[in-house]
Amino acid sequence: MCNTYKLRCITCGKLFEPSPTLYTCDKCGPRYGTIEVVYDYDKIKLKKSQFNKCGDISQFKAILPIKEYPIRQKVGNTPLLSFKNFYGVKNVIFKYDGTNPTGSYKDRATAIAISKAYEYNFDTIYCASTGNAASSLAGLTTTTKLKTFIFVPSNIPIAKLAQLVVYGANILKIDGNYDTAFDISMKIGSKLNWYSRNSAINPYLLEGKKTGAMELIVQLDFNVPDVVFVSVGDGTVISGIFKGFYDFYKLNLTNKIPKIIGVQAEGADAVAKTFEKGRPYTPFDIQPNTIADSISVGKPRDVIKACKYVEKSKGKFIRVSDIEIQKAIFELAQKTGIFAEPAGATAFAGFKKALSQKFISKNESIAIFITGNGLKDVNPIKNNIKIKKIPPKLEEVLKYIEVIK
Numbered sequence: 023m024c025n026t027y028k029l030r031c032i033t034c035g036k037l038f039e040p041s042p043t044l045y046t047c048d049k050c051g052p053r054y055g056t057i058e059v060v061y062d063y064d065k066i067k068l069k070k071s072q073f074n075k076c077g078d079i080s081q082f083k084a085i086l087p088i089k090e091y092p093i094r095q096k097v098g099n100t101p102l103l104s105f106k107n108f109y110g111v112k113n114v115i116f117k118y119d120g121t122n123p124t125g126s127y128k129d130r131a132t133a134i135a136i137s138k139a140y141e142y143n144f145d146t147i148y149c150a151s152t153g154n155a156a157s158s159l160a161g162l163t164t165t166t167k168l169k170t171f172i173f174v175p176s177n178i179p180i181a182k183l184a185q186l187v188v189y190g191a192n193i194l195k196i197d198g199n200y201d202t203a204f205d206i207s208m209k210i211g212s213k214l215n216w217y218s219r220n221s222a223i224n225p226y227l228l229e230g231k232k233t234g235a236m237e238l239i240v241q242l243d244f245n246v247p248d249v250v251f252v253s254v255g256d257g258t259v260i261s262g263i264f265k266g267f268y269d270f271y272k273l274n275l276t277n278k279i280p281k282i283i284g285v286q287a288e289g290a291d292a293v294a295k296t297f298e299k300g301r302p303y304t305p306f307d308i309q310p311n312t313i314a315d316s317i318s319v320g321k322p323r324d325v326i327k328a329c330k331y332v333e334k335s336k337g338k339f340i341r342v343s344d345i346e347i348q349k350a351i352f353e354l355a356q357k358t359g360i361f362a363e364p365a366g367a368t369a370f371a372g373f374k375k376a377l378s379q380k381f382i383s384k385n386e387s388i389a390i391f392i393t394g395n396g397l398k399d400v401n402p403i404k405n406n407i408k409i410k411k412i413p414p415k416l417e418e419v420l421k422y423i424e425v426i427k
C-alpha cells in the first residue's frame with residue numbers, strides 16, 4: 023500500500039503535488055520556502071499493535087512518503103536507555119542513535135532519500151557535506167544501484183574523509199568553503215539530473231528523521247515524555263523529531279506532543295537567535311565557532327521549520343558552551359555507557375543546563391536524543407588525555423594503582 027501526501031510551503035502555505043524535481047517553493051526561495059510533507063490523517067489507519075520494538079524504520083512505511091524501501095542495512099532500531107532518579111529527575115530516557123549503520127542519526131534521512139531516488143529512477147545521488155550526512159550517504163548507497171557523489175570543501179580534515187574513501191564514494195573536493203561547495207553541488211545536481219540529499223532542500227529527509235521520535239514512542243509503549251532535548255545545527259533533526267510526535271498524535275496513537283528543547287552551541291546559535299527574536303521568523307546568519315562539528319552551522323537551512331515547530335510544542339532553545347559540551351561527553355559516557363560525539367553530547371549538556379535553570383521539574387519524564395557516535399570525532403578528547411608513563415616494574419605499577427584507585 024502506498025499512502026498519498028501533498029507538499030506544502032512552510033512560509034506561504036502553497037500546496038504542491040509531489041514531483042521528482044520539486045525541492046523548495048519557487049515563490050519563497052530555498053530559505054523561506056522549505057517544504058512540509060502533509061498527509062490526510064483520516065485516510066491512514068494505524069494500530070499500536072502493528073509496530074514492534076525491534077523493527078527498523080521500514081515499519082513506519084505507511085506514514086512515510088515512499089513506495090519501496092531498498093535499504094539493506096538496518097537503519098533505526100536504536101537503543102533506549104532508561105534511568106530512574108537521574109540527577110534527581112524521576113525518569114530520564116536516552117535514545118542513542120550512534121548505533122546506526124554509519125554511526126549517526128543521519129542514516130534515517132539517507133534511507134528515505136535513497137528510497138525516493140529509486141522511486142524516481144535516478145541513477146546518481148549527491149550531497150554537499152563535510153560530516154555525517156556525507157558518510158551516511160556514502161555508506162548506505164554501497165549496497166544499492168546508485169552512483170554517489172559527495173561535494174566537500176577544500177579544508178576537510180582527513181578524519182572526515184576516511185569514511186567516504188573507505189565506502190568508495192566519488193569525492194569532489196571544491197577549492198572553496200562549505201557554502202561554495204553547497205552552491206556548486208545544487209547547480210551540478212540539477213544540470214546532470216542527479217538526486218539531491220542536501221539537508222532541508224529535500225523535504226523527504228525530515229520524514230526520515232521523524233522516525234526517531236516514532237521509534238521512541240513505540241519503545242515507551244506509547245507513553246509520551248514531557249520534555250525532549252535535541253541538538254540543533256541546520257534544524258532538520260529537531261523539526262523531524264517534532265513531526266514524528268505530531269504525526270502519531272494526529273493519528274490518535276498518542277495523547278500529547280512533548281515540549282521540545284533545541285540545544286545549540288554558544289558559538290553556533292543562529293537558530294536560537296532567530297527563535298528569540300520572534301515572529302515573523304527571519305534567519306540570522308553568523309560565523310560559527312564550536313568544537314561540536316556536526317552542529318557548527320552559520321547559515322541554518324531549516325531554521326523556519328525549526329522555529330515554528332518548537333513554538334508549536336511550547337518548547338524553546340538553550341545554549342551551552344564548548345566547555346559544557348566537553349564535560350558532557352565524559353559525564354554521559356561515565357554515567358550511561360554512551361560515548362557520544364560532541365554534537366550528540368550537546369543535548370545532554372542542554373538537559374543539565376535546563377535542570378540548573380529550573381526549566382524542567384524533577385517529576386517530569388525527560389527524553390534526550392544522542393545523535394552521533396563518539397568514535398566519529400575524538401579530537402575534543404585528545405587534549406584531555408593525560409596518562410603517566412610507568413616504569414615496567416611490578417612495584418611501580420602497584421604503587422601507581424594505589425594512587426589512582
Ligand SMILES: *Cc1c(COP(=O)(O)O)cnc(C)c1O
Nearest residue numbers: 154255256257258259316393394
Ligand atoms: C546533523 C547532526 C545534528 C543536527 O542536525 P540538524 O538537522 O543539522 O539540526 C546533530 N547531531 C549530529 C551528530 C548530527 O550529525
Ligand SMILES: [Zn+2]
Nearest residue numbers: 031034047050
Ligand atoms: Zn512559499
